[in-house]
Amino acid sequence: MSGKEFFVRRYQELGWIYREAELKPAIRVNTVNAKRDDVAKRLETQGVILEKIPFVENGFWVAKSEFSVGATAEYLLGLYSVQEAAAQIPAALFTDLKGKTVLDACAAPGGKTVQLADLMQNTGVIVALDVDRRRLRALSNQLERCHVKNTVVYQVDARKAGLLNVRFDRILLDVPCSGNFATDPRWFSRRTLEDVNRNAGLQRQILTEASKILADDGEIVYSTCSLEPEENELNIDWAIRTLKLEVEEVDCYGEKGLTNVFDRRLDSSVAKCRRIWPGPTQGFFVCKLRAGG
Amino acid sequence: MTKPIETFVNRFNVSLQFDKNLIVKKQNRYFLISEALRKFVQRDFFYAGVYLGKVKERVFFPSFILLSMMAQGKANRIVVNDKAGWLFVCGRDVFKRGILSVIGSKKKDDYTLIVNQRSECLGFGKIMHNIEEVKERNKVVVRNISDIGDFLRRERHHE
Numbered sequence: 001m002s003g004k005e006f007f008v009r010r011y012q013e014l015g016w017i018y019r020e021a022e023l024k025p026a027i028r029v030n031t032v033n034a035k036r037d038d039v040a041k042r043l044e045t046q047g048v049i050l051e052k053i054p055f056v057e058n059g060f061w062v063a064k065s066e067f068s069v070g071a072t073a074e075y076l077l078g079l080y081s082v083q084e085a086a087a088q089i090p091a092a093l094f095t096d097l098k099g100k101t102v103l104d105a106c107a108a109p110g111g112k113t114v115q116l117a118d119l120m121q122n123t124g125v126i127v128a129l130d131v132d133r134r135r136l137r138a139l140s141n142q143l144e145r146c147h148v149k150n151t152v153v154y155q156v157d158a159r160k161a162g163l164l165n166v167r168f169d170r171i172l173l174d175v176p177c178s179g180n181f182a183t184d185p186r187w188f189s190r191r192t193l194e195d196v197n198r199n200a201g202l203q204r205q206i207l208t209e210a211s212k213i214l215a216d217d218g219e220i221v222y223s224t225c226s227l228e229p230e231e232n233e234l235n236i237d238w239a240i241r242t243l244k245l246e247v248e249e250v251d252c253y254g255e256k257g258l259t260n261v262f263d264r265r266l267d268s269s270v271a272k273c274r275r276i277w278p279g280p281t282q283g284f285f286v287c288k289l290r291a292g293g
Numbered sequence: 294m295t296k297p298i299e300t301f302v303n304r305f306n307v308s309l310q311f312d313k314n315l316i317v318k319k320q321n322r323y324f325l326i327s328e329a330l331r332k333f334v335q336r337d338f339f340y341a342g343v344y345l346g347k348v349k350e351r352v353f354f355p356s357f358i359l360l361s362m363m364a365q366g367k368a369n370r371i372v373v374n375d376k377a378g379w380l381f382v383c384g385r386d387v388f389k390r391g392i393l394s395v396i397g398s399k400k401k402d403d404y405t406l407i408v409n410q411r412s413e414c415l416g417f418g419k420i421m422h423n424i425e426e427v428k429e430r431n432k433v434v435v436r437n438i439s440d441i442g443d444f445l446r447r448e449r450h451h452e
Contacts, residue, residue, distance in 0.1 A: 076441040077413050125333050140340040145444050152333050153340035
Protein backbone atom coordinates (compact mmCIF):
# COMPACT_ATOMS: atom_id res chain seq x y z
CA MET A 1 0.00 0.00 0.00
CA SER A 2 2.22 2.69 -1.37
CA GLY A 3 3.06 4.61 -4.52
CA LYS A 4 1.71 7.75 -6.08
CA GLU A 5 -1.42 6.13 -7.49
CA PHE A 6 -2.36 4.69 -4.11
CA PHE A 7 -2.02 7.95 -2.22
CA VAL A 8 -3.56 10.13 -4.94
CA ARG A 9 -6.61 7.86 -4.94
CA ARG A 10 -6.87 8.24 -1.18
CA TYR A 11 -6.76 12.04 -1.49
CA GLN A 12 -9.52 11.86 -4.08
CA GLU A 13 -11.64 9.79 -1.69
CA LEU A 14 -11.07 12.53 0.88
CA GLY A 15 -12.32 15.13 -1.58
CA TRP A 16 -9.16 16.62 -3.02
CA ILE A 17 -7.91 16.29 -6.59
CA TYR A 18 -4.14 15.95 -6.75
CA ARG A 19 -2.17 18.77 -8.31
CA GLU A 20 1.42 19.92 -8.05
CA ALA A 21 2.11 22.46 -5.33
CA GLU A 22 3.67 25.80 -6.22
CA LEU A 23 5.65 26.49 -3.10
CA LYS A 24 7.33 29.82 -2.61
CA PRO A 25 10.01 30.37 0.00
CA ALA A 26 8.76 32.38 2.94
CA ILE A 27 10.20 34.41 5.79
CA ARG A 28 8.86 35.51 9.17
CA VAL A 29 10.08 38.71 10.80
CA ASN A 30 11.26 38.39 14.40
CA THR A 31 9.51 41.43 15.79
CA VAL A 32 11.47 41.38 19.04
CA ASN A 33 14.54 42.25 16.98
CA ALA A 34 13.14 44.46 14.23
CA LYS A 35 10.03 46.10 12.87
CA ARG A 36 8.29 44.10 10.15
CA ASP A 37 8.17 46.88 7.59
CA ASP A 38 11.79 47.91 8.25
CA VAL A 39 12.99 44.38 7.47
CA ALA A 40 10.85 44.27 4.34
CA LYS A 41 12.32 47.59 3.19
CA ARG A 42 15.89 46.43 3.83
CA LEU A 43 15.35 43.32 1.72
CA GLU A 44 13.52 45.21 -1.01
CA THR A 45 16.44 47.64 -1.21
CA GLN A 46 18.59 44.63 -2.09
CA GLY A 47 16.23 43.67 -4.92
CA VAL A 48 14.15 41.06 -3.10
CA ILE A 49 10.49 41.11 -4.04
CA LEU A 50 8.25 40.22 -1.12
CA GLU A 51 4.53 39.51 -0.95
CA LYS A 52 2.72 39.73 2.36
CA ILE A 53 1.26 36.36 3.37
CA PRO A 54 -2.37 37.24 4.05
CA PHE A 55 -3.04 34.66 6.75
CA VAL A 56 -0.07 35.20 9.09
CA GLU A 57 0.90 38.40 10.83
CA ASN A 58 4.61 38.79 10.18
CA GLY A 59 5.22 36.57 7.17
CA PHE A 60 6.19 37.30 3.58
CA TRP A 61 6.54 35.13 0.55
CA VAL A 62 9.75 35.69 -1.39
CA ALA A 63 8.42 36.24 -4.90
CA LYS A 64 11.83 36.95 -6.38
CA SER A 65 15.38 37.09 -5.14
CA GLU A 66 18.72 36.80 -6.89
CA PHE A 67 20.25 35.26 -3.78
CA SER A 68 19.23 33.02 -0.91
CA VAL A 69 17.28 34.88 1.75
CA GLY A 70 18.86 32.46 4.20
CA ALA A 71 22.25 34.10 3.65
CA THR A 72 21.76 37.83 4.16
CA ALA A 73 23.20 39.97 6.94
CA GLU A 74 19.62 40.59 8.12
CA TYR A 75 19.03 36.85 8.44
CA LEU A 76 22.32 36.34 10.27
CA LEU A 77 21.41 39.18 12.63
CA GLY A 78 18.22 37.31 13.54
CA LEU A 79 15.89 39.95 12.14
CA TYR A 80 13.89 37.25 10.35
CA SER A 81 13.70 33.50 9.97
CA VAL A 82 13.13 31.42 6.87
CA GLN A 83 9.90 29.58 7.62
CA GLU A 84 7.39 28.03 5.24
CA ALA A 85 4.05 29.87 5.24
CA ALA A 86 1.87 27.08 6.68
CA ALA A 87 4.50 26.35 9.33
CA GLN A 88 3.95 29.89 10.63
CA ILE A 89 0.36 29.06 11.62
CA PRO A 90 0.55 26.73 14.67
CA ALA A 91 2.44 28.93 17.17
CA ALA A 92 0.16 31.86 16.33
CA LEU A 93 -2.96 29.92 17.42
CA PHE A 94 -2.20 30.08 21.14
CA THR A 95 -3.98 32.74 23.13
CA ASP A 96 -2.19 35.06 25.51
CA LEU A 97 1.36 33.64 25.43
CA LYS A 98 3.17 36.39 27.33
CA GLY A 99 4.55 35.24 30.66
CA LYS A 100 3.33 31.68 30.18
CA THR A 101 5.13 28.36 30.70
CA VAL A 102 5.26 26.76 27.28
CA LEU A 103 6.41 23.35 26.11
CA ASP A 104 7.69 22.92 22.56
CA ALA A 105 7.73 19.15 22.64
CA CYS A 106 9.38 18.34 19.29
CA ALA A 107 11.31 21.54 18.87
CA ALA A 108 14.26 21.02 16.52
CA PRO A 109 15.33 22.63 14.27
CA GLY A 110 13.70 25.51 16.14
CA GLY A 111 11.74 27.65 13.68
CA LYS A 112 8.59 27.46 15.79
CA THR A 113 10.51 27.81 19.08
CA VAL A 114 11.90 31.12 17.85
CA GLN A 115 8.41 32.15 16.76
CA LEU A 116 7.00 31.28 20.19
CA ALA A 117 9.73 33.35 21.87
CA ASP A 118 8.89 36.22 19.55
CA LEU A 119 5.17 35.98 20.32
CA MET A 120 6.06 35.88 24.03
CA GLN A 121 8.39 38.88 23.57
CA ASN A 122 11.00 36.78 25.40
CA THR A 123 8.86 36.70 28.58
CA GLY A 124 7.86 33.55 30.49
CA VAL A 125 9.59 30.27 29.82
CA ILE A 126 9.81 27.88 26.89
CA VAL A 127 10.98 24.35 27.53
CA ALA A 128 12.11 22.94 24.19
CA LEU A 129 12.67 19.21 23.72
CA ASP A 130 14.07 17.01 21.03
CA VAL A 131 15.65 13.59 20.97
CA ASP A 132 18.30 14.12 18.32
CA ARG A 133 21.50 15.76 19.59
CA ARG A 134 22.58 16.90 16.14
CA ARG A 135 19.22 18.62 15.63
CA LEU A 136 19.55 20.20 19.07
CA ARG A 137 22.69 21.94 17.87
CA ALA A 138 20.74 23.38 14.95
CA LEU A 139 18.06 24.49 17.43
CA SER A 140 20.67 26.13 19.67
CA ASN A 141 22.13 28.01 16.70
CA GLN A 142 18.67 29.36 15.85
CA LEU A 143 18.18 30.52 19.44
CA GLU A 144 21.54 32.28 19.45
CA ARG A 145 21.05 33.84 16.01
CA CYS A 146 17.61 35.19 16.91
CA HIS A 147 18.65 36.38 20.40
CA VAL A 148 16.10 34.18 22.16
CA LYS A 149 16.40 34.56 25.92
CA ASN A 150 13.55 32.64 27.54
CA THR A 151 14.20 29.05 26.47
CA VAL A 152 15.75 26.02 28.08
CA VAL A 153 16.52 23.04 25.87
CA TYR A 154 16.69 19.38 26.86
CA GLN A 155 17.54 16.24 24.98
CA VAL A 156 14.37 14.44 25.98
CA ASP A 157 11.87 12.33 24.06
CA ALA A 158 8.48 14.11 23.98
CA ARG A 159 6.91 10.86 25.21
CA LYS A 160 8.83 11.33 28.45
CA ALA A 161 8.16 15.04 28.95
CA GLY A 162 6.52 14.21 32.30
CA LEU A 163 9.99 13.54 33.74
CA LEU A 164 10.47 17.33 33.88
CA ASN A 165 7.76 17.60 36.58
CA VAL A 166 6.28 20.74 35.09
CA ARG A 167 2.66 21.60 34.28
CA PHE A 168 2.51 23.66 31.11
CA ASP A 169 0.11 26.46 30.22
CA ARG A 170 0.68 25.94 26.52
CA ILE A 171 2.02 22.89 24.65
CA LEU A 172 3.06 22.90 21.02
CA LEU A 173 3.00 19.43 19.49
CA ASP A 174 4.48 19.86 16.05
CA VAL A 175 4.87 16.12 15.97
CA PRO A 176 7.19 13.99 13.82
CA CYS A 177 5.12 12.95 10.79
CA SER A 178 5.26 11.39 7.34
CA GLY A 179 5.54 14.77 5.60
CA ASN A 180 3.99 15.42 2.22
CA PHE A 181 4.87 15.41 -1.45
CA ALA A 182 4.97 19.21 -1.72
CA THR A 183 8.24 19.46 0.19
CA ASP A 184 9.75 16.15 -0.88
CA PRO A 185 9.80 15.28 -4.59
CA ARG A 186 10.51 11.63 -3.78
CA TRP A 187 7.76 11.38 -1.18
CA PHE A 188 5.50 9.00 -3.13
CA SER A 189 8.28 6.52 -3.71
CA ARG A 190 9.55 6.67 -0.13
CA ARG A 191 6.40 6.45 1.95
CA THR A 192 4.04 3.59 2.65
CA LEU A 193 0.84 3.30 4.62
CA GLU A 194 2.83 1.32 7.20
CA ASP A 195 5.04 4.41 7.78
CA VAL A 196 1.93 6.51 8.20
CA ASN A 197 0.42 4.12 10.75
CA ARG A 198 3.70 3.87 12.66
CA ASN A 199 3.93 7.66 12.88
CA ALA A 200 0.27 7.87 13.93
CA GLY A 201 1.06 5.53 16.84
CA LEU A 202 4.02 7.65 17.92
CA GLN A 203 1.87 10.79 17.69
CA ARG A 204 -0.77 9.24 19.96
CA GLN A 205 1.88 8.49 22.56
CA ILE A 206 3.05 12.11 22.42
CA LEU A 207 -0.55 13.37 22.70
CA THR A 208 -1.10 11.11 25.70
CA GLU A 209 1.96 12.46 27.50
CA ALA A 210 1.02 16.05 26.69
CA SER A 211 -2.49 15.57 28.09
CA LYS A 212 -0.95 14.52 31.44
CA ILE A 213 1.24 17.62 31.85
CA LEU A 214 -1.20 20.24 30.58
CA ALA A 215 -2.35 22.81 33.15
CA ASP A 216 -6.08 22.76 33.89
CA ASP A 217 -6.85 25.75 31.68
CA GLY A 218 -4.02 24.99 29.26
CA GLU A 219 -3.97 24.72 25.49
CA ILE A 220 -2.34 22.22 23.15
CA VAL A 221 -1.71 23.06 19.52
CA TYR A 222 -1.22 19.90 17.47
CA SER A 223 0.21 20.11 13.97
CA THR A 224 1.67 17.92 11.25
CA CYS A 225 2.80 18.48 7.69
CA SER A 226 1.18 15.18 6.72
CA LEU A 227 -1.89 14.86 4.50
CA GLU A 228 -2.77 11.43 5.83
CA PRO A 229 -5.89 11.35 8.03
CA GLU A 230 -4.38 8.67 10.29
CA GLU A 231 -1.92 11.33 11.54
CA ASN A 232 -4.51 14.08 11.64
CA GLU A 233 -8.30 13.78 11.98
CA LEU A 234 -8.23 10.14 13.11
CA ASN A 235 -5.69 10.95 15.84
CA ILE A 236 -7.71 13.91 17.04
CA ASP A 237 -10.91 11.84 17.05
CA TRP A 238 -9.00 9.27 19.14
CA ALA A 239 -7.76 12.02 21.52
CA ILE A 240 -11.29 13.33 22.02
CA ARG A 241 -12.58 9.87 22.93
CA THR A 242 -9.57 8.51 24.83
CA LEU A 243 -7.83 11.51 26.39
CA LYS A 244 -10.99 13.56 26.85
CA LEU A 245 -9.49 16.51 25.02
CA GLU A 246 -11.77 19.03 23.33
CA VAL A 247 -11.16 20.73 20.02
CA GLU A 248 -11.43 24.49 20.06
CA GLU A 249 -12.49 26.67 17.16
CA VAL A 250 -9.56 28.41 15.44
CA ASP A 251 -9.67 31.28 13.02
CA CYS A 252 -7.01 30.45 10.47
CA TYR A 253 -6.25 29.54 6.88
CA GLY A 254 -7.33 26.10 5.71
CA GLU A 255 -10.36 23.91 5.23
CA LYS A 256 -12.44 22.31 7.95
CA GLY A 257 -11.12 19.04 9.29
CA LEU A 258 -12.66 15.94 7.75
CA THR A 259 -15.42 14.27 9.78
CA ASN A 260 -16.00 11.43 7.37
CA VAL A 261 -12.81 9.52 6.60
CA PHE A 262 -13.02 6.49 4.35
CA ASP A 263 -16.66 5.98 5.40
CA ARG A 264 -15.85 6.32 9.06
CA ARG A 265 -17.80 8.99 10.98
CA LEU A 266 -15.70 11.06 13.37
CA ASP A 267 -16.69 13.34 16.23
CA SER A 268 -18.31 16.42 14.73
CA SER A 269 -15.91 18.73 16.60
CA VAL A 270 -13.03 17.45 14.42
CA ALA A 271 -14.39 19.88 11.83
CA LYS A 272 -12.88 22.65 13.99
CA CYS A 273 -9.41 21.44 12.94
CA ARG A 274 -7.84 22.95 9.85
CA ARG A 275 -6.56 20.92 6.92
CA ILE A 276 -4.40 22.61 4.29
CA TRP A 277 -4.03 20.83 0.97
CA PRO A 278 -0.86 21.73 -0.97
CA GLY A 279 -1.14 24.86 -3.11
CA PRO A 280 0.67 28.07 -2.33
CA THR A 281 1.77 26.34 0.88
CA GLN A 282 2.82 22.83 1.72
CA GLY A 283 0.25 20.38 3.06
CA PHE A 284 -0.54 20.92 6.71
CA PHE A 285 -2.92 20.07 9.52
CA VAL A 286 -3.43 22.02 12.72
CA CYS A 287 -5.83 22.15 15.63
CA LYS A 288 -6.15 23.55 19.13
CA LEU A 289 -7.09 21.29 22.04
CA ARG A 290 -8.08 21.84 25.65
CA ALA A 291 -8.69 19.51 28.53
CA GLY A 292 -12.34 18.46 28.54
CA GLY A 293 -14.65 19.18 31.45
CA MET B 294 33.06 31.49 37.32
CA THR B 295 32.55 34.55 35.13
CA LYS B 296 36.25 35.42 34.92
CA PRO B 297 36.81 34.28 31.30
CA ILE B 298 33.83 36.37 30.21
CA GLU B 299 34.90 39.44 32.15
CA THR B 300 38.48 39.18 30.90
CA PHE B 301 37.26 38.96 27.32
CA VAL B 302 34.81 41.85 27.66
CA ASN B 303 37.46 44.05 29.29
CA ARG B 304 39.65 43.74 26.21
CA PHE B 305 37.13 46.01 24.51
CA ASN B 306 37.48 48.69 27.21
CA VAL B 307 34.02 48.00 28.54
CA SER B 308 32.57 46.09 31.47
CA LEU B 309 29.27 44.25 31.67
CA GLN B 310 27.62 43.58 35.01
CA PHE B 311 26.22 40.08 35.36
CA ASP B 312 24.35 38.67 38.35
CA LYS B 313 26.68 35.76 39.05
CA ASN B 314 23.79 33.77 40.52
CA LEU B 315 22.16 33.77 37.13
CA ILE B 316 25.13 32.46 35.19
CA VAL B 317 25.13 28.71 34.65
CA LYS B 318 27.83 26.58 33.12
CA LYS B 319 27.32 23.42 31.09
CA GLN B 320 30.66 21.72 30.39
CA ASN B 321 32.66 24.54 28.76
CA ARG B 322 29.67 26.73 27.82
CA TYR B 323 28.29 29.70 29.78
CA PHE B 324 24.67 30.84 29.87
CA LEU B 325 22.90 33.79 31.45
CA ILE B 326 19.43 32.87 32.66
CA SER B 327 16.53 34.93 33.97
CA GLU B 328 14.92 34.53 37.40
CA ALA B 329 11.89 33.04 35.65
CA LEU B 330 14.04 30.46 33.89
CA ARG B 331 16.10 29.50 36.92
CA LYS B 332 13.73 26.89 38.34
CA PHE B 333 13.43 25.19 34.94
CA VAL B 334 17.16 24.77 34.45
CA GLN B 335 18.17 21.35 35.71
CA ARG B 336 21.61 19.84 35.65
CA ASP B 337 21.26 18.03 32.34
CA PHE B 338 20.07 20.96 30.20
CA PHE B 339 21.45 21.39 26.68
CA TYR B 340 21.00 25.16 26.24
CA ALA B 341 19.45 27.83 28.47
CA GLY B 342 18.64 31.52 28.33
CA VAL B 343 21.30 33.68 26.74
CA TYR B 344 24.33 31.80 25.47
CA LEU B 345 27.40 33.84 26.39
CA GLY B 346 30.22 31.77 24.94
CA LYS B 347 32.56 28.87 25.58
CA VAL B 348 36.09 28.22 26.73
CA LYS B 349 38.19 25.99 24.52
CA GLU B 350 41.87 25.33 25.27
CA ARG B 351 41.83 28.23 27.72
CA VAL B 352 40.56 30.68 25.09
CA PHE B 353 37.12 32.29 25.48
CA PHE B 354 34.97 32.26 22.35
CA PRO B 355 32.09 34.73 22.74
CA SER B 356 28.60 34.18 21.44
CA PHE B 357 27.13 36.71 19.06
CA ILE B 358 24.54 37.63 21.68
CA LEU B 359 27.35 38.61 24.06
CA LEU B 360 28.96 40.72 21.34
CA SER B 361 25.61 42.43 20.72
CA MET B 362 25.27 43.14 24.43
CA MET B 363 28.73 44.70 24.35
CA ALA B 364 27.77 46.76 21.29
CA GLN B 365 24.94 48.29 23.33
CA GLY B 366 27.58 49.51 25.81
CA LYS B 367 30.68 51.54 25.12
CA ALA B 368 32.90 48.80 23.73
CA ASN B 369 35.57 49.60 21.12
CA ARG B 370 33.92 49.50 17.74
CA ILE B 371 34.56 50.29 14.14
CA VAL B 372 31.66 51.33 11.97
CA VAL B 373 32.04 49.99 8.44
CA ASN B 374 30.22 50.65 5.18
CA ASP B 375 27.82 48.09 3.68
CA LYS B 376 30.38 46.55 1.34
CA ALA B 377 33.04 46.13 4.02
CA GLY B 378 30.36 44.83 6.39
CA TRP B 379 29.26 42.16 3.94
CA LEU B 380 32.86 41.13 3.20
CA PHE B 381 33.48 40.88 6.94
CA VAL B 382 30.42 38.63 7.33
CA CYS B 383 31.94 36.48 4.60
CA GLY B 384 35.05 36.04 6.74
CA ARG B 385 37.24 38.78 5.27
CA ASP B 386 39.35 41.32 7.13
CA VAL B 387 38.50 45.04 7.29
CA PHE B 388 40.46 47.40 5.05
CA LYS B 389 41.00 51.06 5.83
CA ARG B 390 38.79 52.04 2.89
CA GLY B 391 35.73 50.34 4.43
CA ILE B 392 35.90 52.24 7.72
CA LEU B 393 33.41 55.02 8.36
CA SER B 394 34.31 55.80 11.96
CA VAL B 395 36.19 54.46 14.96
CA ILE B 396 34.82 54.60 18.49
CA GLY B 397 37.18 53.77 21.35
CA SER B 398 40.60 52.26 20.81
CA LYS B 399 42.59 52.78 17.62
CA LYS B 400 45.60 50.97 19.03
CA LYS B 401 47.38 48.02 17.46
CA ASP B 402 46.58 44.65 19.09
CA ASP B 403 43.37 45.84 20.78
CA TYR B 404 40.12 44.04 20.12
CA THR B 405 37.25 45.88 18.48
CA LEU B 406 33.69 45.11 17.48
CA ILE B 407 32.74 45.56 13.86
CA VAL B 408 29.33 47.20 13.46
CA ASN B 409 27.29 48.40 10.51
CA GLN B 410 25.78 51.85 10.18
CA ARG B 411 22.75 50.72 12.18
CA SER B 412 25.03 49.77 15.10
CA GLU B 413 24.30 46.07 14.51
CA CYS B 414 27.22 43.94 15.56
CA LEU B 415 28.71 41.81 12.79
CA GLY B 416 31.51 40.28 14.85
CA PHE B 417 34.89 41.28 16.21
CA GLY B 418 38.52 41.39 15.27
CA LYS B 419 41.98 42.51 16.25
CA ILE B 420 43.39 45.89 15.26
CA MET B 421 46.51 45.20 13.19
CA HIS B 422 48.05 48.69 13.05
CA ASN B 423 47.62 51.94 14.94
CA ILE B 424 44.68 53.16 12.89
CA GLU B 425 45.64 56.83 12.87
CA GLU B 426 48.99 55.96 11.32
CA VAL B 427 47.48 54.00 8.44
CA LYS B 428 47.32 56.14 5.32
CA GLU B 429 46.89 53.46 2.62
CA ARG B 430 43.24 52.71 1.83
CA ASN B 431 44.09 49.16 0.78
CA LYS B 432 45.71 48.14 4.02
CA VAL B 433 44.10 45.62 6.39
CA VAL B 434 43.27 47.40 9.62
CA VAL B 435 41.27 44.74 11.46
CA ARG B 436 41.87 41.04 11.24
CA ASN B 437 38.60 39.09 11.36
CA ILE B 438 38.41 36.80 14.38
CA SER B 439 34.71 35.98 14.40
CA ASP B 440 31.72 37.08 12.34
CA ILE B 441 28.00 36.27 12.12
CA GLY B 442 28.58 34.37 8.87
CA ASP B 443 29.59 31.64 11.28
CA PHE B 444 25.90 30.71 11.61
CA LEU B 445 25.90 29.67 7.94
CA ARG B 446 29.17 27.79 8.32
CA ARG B 447 27.67 25.90 11.27
CA GLU B 448 24.49 25.10 9.28
CA ARG B 449 26.61 23.66 6.47
CA HIS B 450 28.63 21.72 8.99
CA HIS B 451 25.44 20.19 10.44
CA GLU B 452 24.06 19.14 7.03
